[in-house]
Amino acid sequence: MTSIGNSDARVRIGLEIHCQLTALRSKLFCTCPADYRGKEPNTNVCPVCLGMPGTLPLLNRRAIEYAMMLALVLNCKIPSRITFYRKNYFYPDLPKNFQITQYNAYEQASVGVDGVVELDDLDGSSKTIRIRRLQLEEDPGRLAYDGSIDRSNYALVDYNRAGVALVEIVSEPDFNAPNEVRLFLNRLASILEHLGICNPALEGAVRCDANVSIGEQARVEIKNINSFKDVERAVTFEITRQRSLAARGIEIRGETRHWDDARRITVQARAKEEEEDYRYFPEPDIPSIVISSKDVEAIKASMPELPHARVERFVNVYSLSRDTAKILVGEKHLADLFEASIKYYDNARSVANWIVTDLKGYLERYDDGGGDGSSSSSNSVILAKVTPKHIAELAMLVDSGKINRATARQILQRVIATGMLPSAIVQSINVDMLSNKDELASIVDKVIEEERKAFMDALSNEKALNYLLGKVMRYSNGRADPKLVLSMLKERVIGTSKTGQ
Amino acid sequence: MVSSSKIALSAYELVEEVKVGSISVEDYIASMIERIGSMDERINAYITLNDHALEEARMIDKMVKGYSNDNGSYATKSLLGVPLAVKDNISTQGIRTTCASRMLEDYVPLYDATVVKRLKGAGAIVIGKTNMDEFGMGSTTEFSAFGATHNPWVYERVAGGSSGGSAAALAACMASIALGSDTGGSVRCPASFCSIYGLKPTYGLLSRYGLISYANSLECIGLMARSVLDLALMLKVAAGSDMQNDHTSIDANSSISLDLESMNHDLKGMRFATIREIVESEGTDEPVRDSMFDALSSVERLGAVVEEVSIPSLRYALASYYTIAMAEASSNLARYDGVRYGYTAQPDGVAWNEFYSKIRSNFGSEVKRRIMLGTYVLSSGYYGRYYMKAQKARALIRDEMLKVLNHYNAIMLPTMPILPPRIGERISDPLRLYMVDICTVIANLAGIPALSIPYSMYNGLPIGVQFMARHLDEPLLLRIAYALESARGDKVRRCMI
Ligand SMILES: [Zn+2]
Numbered sequence: 002m003t004s005i006g007n008s009d010a011r012v013r014i015g016l017e018i019h020c021q022l023t024a025l026r027s028k029l030f031c032t033c034p035a036d037y038r039g040k041e042p043n044t045n046v047c048p049v050c051l052g053m054p055g056t057l058p059l060l061n062r063r064a065i066e067y068a069m070m071l072a073l074v075l076n077c078k079i080p081s082r083i084t085f086y087r088k089n090y091f092y093p094d095l096p097k098n099f100q101i102t103q104y105n106a107y108e109q110a111s112v113g114v115d116g117v118v119e120l121d122d123l124d125g126s127s128k129t130i131r132i133r134r135l136q137l138e139e140d141p142g143r144l145a146y147d148g149s150i151d152r153s154n155y156a157l158v159d160y161n162r163a164g165v166a167l168v169e170i171v172s173e174p175d176f177n178a179p180n181e182v183r184l185f186l187n188r189l190a191s192i193l194e195h196l197g198i199c200n201p202a203l204e205g206a207v208r209c210d211a212n213v214s215i216g217e218q219a220r221v222e223i224k225n226i227n228s229f230k231d232v233e234r235a236v237t238f239e240i241t242r243q244r245s246l247a248a249r250g251i252e253i254r255g256e257t258r259h260w261d262d263a264r265r266i267t268v269q270a271r272a273k274e275e276e277e278d279y280r281y282f283p284e285p286d287i288p289s290i291v292i293s294s295k296d297v298e299a300i301k302a303s304m305p306e307l308p309h310a311r312v313e314r315f316v317n318v319y320s321l322s323r324d325t326a327k328i329l330v331g332e333k334h335l336a337d338l339f340e341a342s343i344k345y346y347d348n349a350r351s352v353a354n355w356i357v358t359d360l361k362g363y364l365e366r367y368d369d370g371g372g373d374g375s376s377s378s379s380n381s382v383i384l385a386k387v388t389p390k391h392i393a394e395l396a397m398l399v400d401s402g403k404i405n406r407a408t409a410r411q412i413l414q415r416v417i418a419t420g421m422l423p424s425a426i427v428q429s430i431n432v433d434m435l436s437n438k439d440e441l442a443s444i445v446d447k448v449i450e451e452e453r454k455a456f457m458d459a460l461s462n463e464k465a466l467n468y469l470l471g472k473v474m475r476y477s478n479g480r481a482d483p484k485l486v487l488s489m490l491k492e493r494v495i496g497t498s499k500t501g502q
Numbered sequence: 503m504v505s506s507s508k509i510a511l512s513a514y515e516l517v518e519e520v521k522v523g524s525i526s527v528e529d530y531i532a533s534m535i536e537r538i539g540s541m542d543e544r545i546n547a548y549i550t551l552n553d554h555a556l557e558e559a560r561m562i563d564k565m566v567k568g569y570s571n572d573n574g575s576y577a578t579k580s581l582l583g584v585p586l587a588v589k590d591n592i593s594t595q596g597i598r599t600t601c602a603s604r605m606l607e608d609y610v611p612l613y614d615a616t617v618v619k620r621l622k623g624a625g626a627i628v629i630g631k632t633n634m635d636e637f638g639m640g641s642t643t644e645f646s647a648f649g650a651t652h653n654p655w656v657y658e659r660v661a662g663g664s665s666g667g668s669a670a671a672l673a674a675c676m677a678s679i680a681l682g683s684d685t686g687g688s689v690r691c692p693a694s695f696c697s698i699y700g701l702k703p704t705y706g707l708l709s710r711y712g713l714i715s716y717a718n719s720l721e722c723i724g725l726m727a728r729s730v731l732d733l734a735l736m737l738k739v740a741a742g743s744d745m746q747n748d749h750t751s752i753d754a755n756s757s758i759s760l761d762l763e764s765m766n767h768d769l770k771g772m773r774f775a776t777i778r779e780i781v782e783s784e785g786t787d788e789p790v791r792d793s794m795f796d797a798l799s800s801v802e803r804l805g806a807v808v809e810e811v812s813i814p815s816l817r818y819a820l821a822s823y824y825t826i827a828m829a830e831a832s833s834n835l836a837r838y839d840g841v842r843y844g845y846t847a848q849p850d851g852v853a854w855n856e857f858y859s860k861i862r863s864n865f866g867s868e869v870k871r872r873i874m875l876g877t878y879v880l881s882s883g884y885y886g887r888y889y890m891k892a893q894k895a896r897a898l899i900r901d902e903m904l905k906v907l908n909h910y911n912a913i914m915l916p917t918m919p920i921l922p923p924r925i926g927e928r929i930s931d932p933l934r935l936y937m938v939d940i941c942t943v944i945a946n947l948a949g950i951p952a953l954s955i956p957y958s959m960y961n962g963l964p965i966g967v968q969f970m971a972r973h974l975d976e977p978l979l980l981r982i983a984y985a986l987e988s989a990r991g992d993k994v995r996r997c998m999i
Contacts, residue, residue, distance in 0.1 A: 048612055052837045054601070054714040055593040055615060057748050089833050089880070091858055098836035107890070155850070158841065280880035282889060285718035285830055287749055 008178035009215075014236055015174035016182065017210040018189065020199045021140065022067050022166040029139045029166035030058035030101065037161035038203065042145075050164035052096030057286045060085075064137060064166040065112065065290060067198040069300045071168060072113025072135045074192050074307060079297055084110035085137075085284040090277055093158050094141040102138035102169075104281045110289075111136035112168075122184055122327075130185060131173040140165040168199075174212060174220075179237040182211070186229040187331060191308045194333035201229060213239045215247065219255035223267050226260045235260040239267050311336060319349035328357050334384055335361065338392060345393030348400060355396045359410055360387065363417075383417055391416050394423040403427070405483060438489070441473075441481060445489050448472045459494050466490060504533040506675075510999045512729040513584045513678045513736075517625075520583040521576070523566055527583035527627070531559040534585050534629060538676045546651050547661075547671040549590050550598050551630040558627045559583065580735055582625030587677035589665050590631040591638055592723060593712035594618055597628065601714055602646035603636045604864040605838045605845045615712020616744045617681065617723050624739040629677055632667025636866045637835065638683055638716040640664050641691050641938055644929050645868040652925065653695060654998050656962055659922040662692030668726050669696035674998050679736055680726040685717050686823050687917075687942025689724030690954035694917035694966030697956040697994060699733050699983065701725045702942075704974050705949035706752035709744030715834040717827035718750075720946040728996050730983045733953075737976060754974050767985050770805035774969075775910040779816045780941055786919040789960040794916050797957050797967040800989045801914070801982070808914065813902045816944065818895035823943040824936060825879050825892035832876030835869065838862065871932065900948040907950070907972045912982065915941050917954040917966035945970050953979040955986055958993040 025035040031049035049056040065083065072079060086104035103111040116132030142163035146153035170189075176182050190207070193199040201207045209232045214220040221243070226235050243253050258267040283289075306314075308330045315326035315336075329336040335356055342352045364383060395412065398404045404412070404427060415426050448469055449456045458465035466487070473486045508516075508525065519525040535551065542548055552558075562583050565576045576582055588594055591601045593611035600606045614622065622628065635645040643651040643666025651666040653659040654674040661670040665682025669692030672680050682689040684702035693700025701724055708723045715721070725740065727733045743753030776798070780786065798808050840846035840861035849857050865873070879888035906913060920938055928935045945952035950970055957967040967986075971978045 051842060053612070053843065054599070054606065054609065054837070055591075055611065055712040057711055057750075059747065060749060087833050089836060091836065091839065091854070093839075093841055093854060096837065096842065098839060099833050107885075278882050280833070280877065280882070280885075282829060282833070282880055282885070285750075286715075 008181065010177055011216045012177050012240055013174040013214050014176035014179075014182055015212045016170070016172045016176070016185070016232070017212075018170040018172075018186075019140075019208045020071075020168045020170070020189075020193060020201070021203075021206045022064055022168060022198050023200045023203055023206050024198050025061060025063055025067070025166055027061055028164040029061050029064050029137070030164055032059075033164065035165055037165060040161050042157070042159040042161060045161035046163070050096065051160060052098075058101060058284070060287055060290075061166060066300060066303075067166075067196070068112040068135065068137045068168050069292075069297070070196050070304050071170075071192070071198065072116065073297070073301060073304070074196065075113065075116040075118055075132050075135060075170070077113025077116035077132060077135055078109075079113060079292055080109040080111070081293075082108075082110070082289045082291055083112055084108065084289040085287045086110065086281045087284050089280040092141070093156065094144050094160075094163070096142065096160060096163050100139060100141065101284055101287070103134075103136035105134055105136075106281065110283075118185065118188070120181060120184055120188070122188075128175070128177075128181070130175045130181075133171045133173055134169075135171075136169050138167050138169060139163070140167045162205075174214070179233045179240065182236055183233040186232055188308070190229060191331055191333060195305060195308050195311070197305060211236050211239075213243065215240070215243050215253070218243065218247065218253040221253065221255065221267075222257045223260055224257060224270070227262065231260060231262055231265075234265055235267060238265065242267065308333075315339075315353075319343070319353070321350060321353050325350075325353050325357050328361070329353060338384070338387070338389060341389035342392040342396075345390050346397045348396065351396045351400055352392060355392055355399075359395075359406070359413060360392070363410070363413060386417050386420050387413075391423060398423055398427065402482065402484075408480070438485070441477075441486060441489060444473055444476050444481070445486065445493070448476065449493065456494070456497075459490070460498055466494070503536070504530050506999050509533060509537060509675045510728075510997050511678070513581060513727065513732040514729070516584055516678060517580065517582050520562070520566065525583075527559040527562045527566075528556060530583065531555050531585060531627060531629065534676065537674075538630070541674055542676060544652060544657065545654055545661075545670050545674055545676075546649050547587070547632055547667040547674065547676055548630040549600055549602065549633050549646075549648050549667070552594075552597055552628045554596075555585075555627050555629050562625065562627070576625065579623075579625035580739060581621060581679070584626045585629040585678045586621055586626040587630060587632050587668050587671040587680040588618060588628055589634055589668050589680070589682045591634060591683055591714040591716070592618060592681055593714065594628055594631065597631060599631060599714070600647070601637045602634045602648055603838075603866065603869070604647045605861075606843075607647070607845060609844050611712070613712065615723070616709035616747055617740045618712065620740050620742075621681075621736065626679070630671075632665070632671055632680065634667055635664035635688075636869050637714070637831070638664040638685055638688055638721070639831070639868050639872055640929075641687065641935060642923065642925075642928060643667060643670075643692065644925065645866055647866060650925055653922050655697065655959075655964060656922065658924055659963065660695065660925055660928075662695030662918070662922060664688040664692075665700075665724065665726070666692045666696075669693055669698055669700070672696065672698045672726055672728055672997070678728075679732055682724045682726050683713055683716075683721055684724040684942075684946065685721035685827060686939045686946050688721075689726060690917050690942050690952060690966070690968060691939075693726055693954040694956070694968075695922040695964060697959070697964035697966075697996075699727050699730060699956065700917075700954040700966075701733055701737070701976070701979070702945055702952045703737070703741070703976060704752075704754070704951045705946075706750050707741050707754055707951075707974065707976070709742075709748045709751045711744055711747035711751075715830075717830040718834065719830060720823070720827055722946075730980055730987055733983070734980050737980075767988055768805045769801055769982065769985050772801075772806035772912070772982075773910045774801060774806055774808045774912050774914045775811045775906050776808060776914050777816065778810050778812045779814075780915050780919070781810065783919065783940075785937055785940070786916065787921055789921060789963075790916050790919055790965055793958040793960065793965040794914075794967060796993075797986070797990075798914065800986060804985050804989055809910070811906050811910070813899070813906065813944075815895065815898045815902050816940075819899055819944050819947060820936060820940055822892040822895035822899065823939070823947055824875075825888050826896065828872045828876035829880050829889050829892075830876070831869075832873045832880065835865075835873055838865075868929075868932070896947045899944060903944060903948040903950065903970075904972075907970075911971065911978060912975075913970040915968050915970075917941060917968040921960060921963045921965070941968060949973065951976050951979055953983060955983045956994045957986065957990055959995070964994070 113135035121127040142160040642660040643663035668680035673696040689700040954966040
């Protein structure tokens with residue numbers, strides 16, 4: 002109970018997650034590129050995705066395959082017939098004023114149904130999250146306003162995104178705490194990356210709605226959460242808000258709230274959302290797709306290695322600790338970097354430690370500096386500069402005793418700044434570790450001279466020895482080999498006690 | 503200029519003359535445009551003429567005279583120089599395509615429908631876009647924002663619909679071949695009323711890409727001509743898979759053999775079924791019944807056996823058809839909102855919903871009626887009561903039709919149960935208007951091919967007879983028509999010249 006933080010069985014959280022299939026070349030129903038980012042408004046369009054009269058949707062078969070992969074990983078059942086439905090409503094970002102999506106009220110028609118995900122990372126305890134359905138649908142276009150939506154005199158429509166393939170995952174309200182939501186979303190992001198179907202780091206590639214209720218109180222929907230990172234924040238805020246209302250005896254209204262990522266709060270939706278009747282019916286232009294068990298097997302066979310299997314392999318083949326393996330696999334790019342690096346230097350544990358502690362530590366510090374959701378993309382900029390060869394050399398230089406860890410971390414910064422190889426940097430700044438006894442002896446003697454008292458203390462006190470070591474390191478600008486210095490200091494201490502000086 | 507007897511040539515005859523150089527396509531098109539200029543003010547078959555038709559004609563003449571680098575590839579073009587009328591709900595690149603609606607009054611498509619592209623590729627020249635009921639919703643071509651089309655044979659009568667403009671253009675020799683669309687009889691009805699051939703192909707045989715959707719699961723592009731051979735020629739060019747544009751298109755070109763010349767003119771060994779519920783219906787006009795019986799004895803003389811069968815589910819046909827068609831229409835027509843193309847208005851200071859209402863008030867009354875009914879039958883809570891039930895009835899009707907076709911080569915029935923009504927006579931009462939589609943909608947519900955054949959005339963009013971066949975058995979329909987073309991004798995006039 003306490004192990005999963007503030008988990009509270011009365012708190013019920015459900016998620017509705019949208020992931021763009023960014024790995025597809027084209028949109029879901031036409032041949033326009035799926036990559037709409039950074040293009041002039043309304044240039045990534047064609048008669049089909051603009052809904053021009055007489056055009057017909059043409060299903061991207063790979064989208065079905067990708068969605069099926071994800072459904073299988075989430076342990077969903079795949080219905081034997083997959084059918085698309087029209088969801089009818091008027092909104093200017095919808096070129097046809099209906100969205101081609103899926104709907105399970107009349108039949109099990111979506112790509113996946115009734116999945117389960119085991120969350121087993123909860124410090125010893127574990128729990129099951131049920132997945133209600135996984136469906137494939139088209140992304141609408143985007144609206145742009147002049148400033149804020151309330152003050153703008155007009156809205157501009159950009160259809161570049163319209164028709165991009167979107168997978169919607171709907172969970173049951175099985176989460177009891179925000180950190181469970183975070184664990185689940187981290188897991189999902191790693192799965193998406195390993196399947197190679199969605200790059201969650203791209204802006205807008207993953208979006209999330211959450212619903213939160215406490216006890217018998219009404220359910221509140223939170224929309225507009227545009228990164229996985231913010232979901233935990235939004236849910237935490239909402240639980241706190243509802244609890245403090247309850248504490249003051251105020252009834253919680255069932256409503257839709259929006260996540261304001263600038264202010265990090267949820268705010269009441271501008272207008273009360275009308276109860277819409279979407280008039281779902283099967284899309285007549287796309288015949289149902291019949292899925293045989295053979296098709297499912299073929300998809301399974303075509304799937305790349307998944308996070309769970311990869312962790313096992315890292316533990317068994319490279320003798321990594323399970324924790325280290327999990328941290329690597331949790332972010333696919335780190336695991337990939339690890340596997341590429343050990344081709345240059347085969348001390349796997351050493352390379353893994355380098356990535357998990359030093360590199361990741363660096364990235365996280367950088368991340369905290371960045372602060373917002375865009376940090377993961379600046380991380381990817383950093384990671385693009387750090388090649389497997391860099392990592393391998395750094396680990397090798399430390400292991401061979403040529404540099405110490407502190408120096409290596411400084412070198413990492415220079416690697417990121419310059420892209421140079423560590424061995425070259427070591428030479429250029431002459432940071433080879435001072436391991437020449439004669440050279441060191443003069444510094445050691447100088448320190449003993451200056452710190453006579455500390456030296457005498459060192460005869461009986463280990464702390465004083467460390468103090469002396471620190472002083473030697475400072476005089477050598479951190480280049481001294483600490484092991485060697487320590488042994489030299491000890492030598493002198495022992496010598497002094499023998500002669501009884 | 504070309505003589506009027508030449509204007510009435512069948513397409514296959516015209517192509518022969520064009521290829522040997524005895525007719526200049528430019529002269530031919532010019533004569534036809536002149537004819538349209540003198541006749542169409544009365545008939546109102548066309549909404550828009552192709553400004554580039556003469557230019558395209560000159561190109562073909564050049565090609566034939568060998569002035570072009572195109573080394574005789576024209577010889578393989580089976581519709582070389584043939585003037586083609588295209589219903590105004592079929593997209594034509596660069597020629598406005600209105601669906602006879604104020605909503606699309608100025609809409610010019612960026613692309614050709616697949617079928618148009620294929621016919622043009624075979625040498626056909628789009629001469630113009632023809633009048634219709636707005637978005638195909640009607641059976642008389644009276645519900646047009648551009649005024650009703652008149653029947654060339656009897657001016658005060660309707661031409662039928664919704665492809666009335668195409669049928670009238672053919673009957674009046676203002677085109678040689680034409681495209682229509684058939685959702686519940688929209689090609690066959692005007693074909694019957696105007697005394698021409700109208701083929702609704704097997705669902706999927708002709709790509710729907712570019713056909714502006716009214717009721718996707720029912721409608722097809724249909725072929726219209728004054729002779730059976732022309733129909734065969736068009737079908738050969740237009741049919742075929744278009745999987746890169748239309749998922750509902752089927753790849754069946756190779757299984758369809760259309761060698762009519764080698765066919766016998768008899769129907770020996772054929773077994774046809776008539777449907778008791780239609781033959782005995784009070785809704786069938788006496789002259790129509792008489793003509794049907796006459797056609798029946800004609801096919802018997804040609805060697806066919808005709809028997810009567812019962813299709814009890816037929817009583818659900820109209821309700822099923824209209825429920826599905828209106829439901830699909832309500833969704834298909836949602837895109838006309840004035841944001842991206844078509845009719846628009848100044849949006850400043852107007853909220854979205856208000857803007858939509860303002861724009862969409864420009865639909866005609868019949869379109870509004872069908873959108874509202876379609877919206878209603880799809881509403882939650884009513885879906886099971888209407889739409890789902892209509893789909894179940896559709897499956898039942900299809901199964902019964904296919905069962906009959908297991909035992910018979912074709913089903914024989916009138917195309918329209920009534921003679922062409924007077925203009926204004928039927929449209930005031932929508933239910934009475936919907937009733938006349940009973941003989942045609944069943945082919946759309948079942949997805950099977952159906953052909954209306956001009957068979958007789960009563961007091962100068964054309965009457966057609968209709969055959970329906972198994973999926974992809976278009977060749978059989980053409981063979982029946984070919985045999986009847988000679989058997990019907992002089993009961994029918996081919997066109998107004
Ligand atoms: Zn597109």
